[in-house]
Amino acid sequence: MHKLRCFALAALAAVSFSVHADQASVGRLSQLLDKAQTLTARFSQLTLDGSGTRLQETAGNMSLKRPGLFRWHSDAPQEQLLVSDGKQVWLYDPDLEQVTIRKLDLRLTQTPALLLSGDISKIESSFDVTSKDAGNVVDFVLKPKTKDTLFDSLRLSFRNGVINDMQLIDGAGQRTNILFFNVKLNEPVAASQFTFQVPKGADVIQE
Numbered sequence: 001m002h003k004l005r006c007f008a009l010a011a012l013a014a015v016s017f018s019v020h021a022d023q024a025s026v027g028r029l030s031q032l033l034d035k036a037q038t039l040t041a042r043f044s045q046l047t048l049d050g051s052g053t054r055l056q057e058t059a060g061n062m063s064l065k066r067p068g069l070f071r072w073h074s075d076a077p078q079e080q081l082l083v084s085d086g087k088q089v090w091l092y093d094p095d096l097e098q099v100t101i102r103k104l105d106l107r108l109t110q111t112p113a114l115l116l117s118g119d120i121s122k123i124e125s126s127f128d129v130t131s132k133d134a135g136n137v138v139d140f141v142l143k144p145k146t147k148d149t150l151f152d153s154l155r156l157s158f159r160n161g162v163i164n165d166m167q168l169i170d171g172a173g174q175r176t177n178i179l180f181f182n183v184k185l186n187e188p189v190a191a192s193q194f195t196f197q198v199p200k201g202a203d204v205i206q207e
Helices: 022-035 120-126
Strands: 018-020 038-048 054-065 069-074 080-085 088-093 098-103 127-134 137-144 153-159 162-169 175-185 203-206
Touching: 022 120, 022 127, 022 137, 120 127
Parallel strands: 098 203
Antiparallel strands: 018 127, 038 054, 038 175, 054 069, 069 080, 080 088, 088 098, 127 137, 137 153, 153 162, 162 175
């Protein structure tokens, strides 16, 4: 499932800041996520190992529509497509001509990419959340309450109320950083963005 690991380049300049505890942070994060009923953006993604060595760099487009609709398309030469219709998830690798299909269960809803479009009411039950302000930027750090997760820590950063970047850290210390730009909120998004037809000749893995 490592191909679903996604997220976020950006260093937050530390000036004066305040730290908020869990309940207030959950409410604030929920409000910011709920604000984006639809969202489209370009992204750049950088993955580093535990020593800081670059493992992979990609870029692409993403779009989401609440609740549960999501599309994440990485550009060639490392092209991949992740699509969710709210019930299941398709992961398509054109180079391998392979499609992996999974039900959208609880573990997948905790995947950072899908968290952005998922059920906001489940954040508090799934994560310990803290937040920190620095000027017009607010950082949220989410730590899963269960051990069977795809990451140990996830940081979501919002600038002027709009998602700016994310950082995912897994148990091996690998970091995936994603920076979002050209972000557009609450504009019409075609329903076709969230459906997927298996290409002719592609191998299908049903999980």
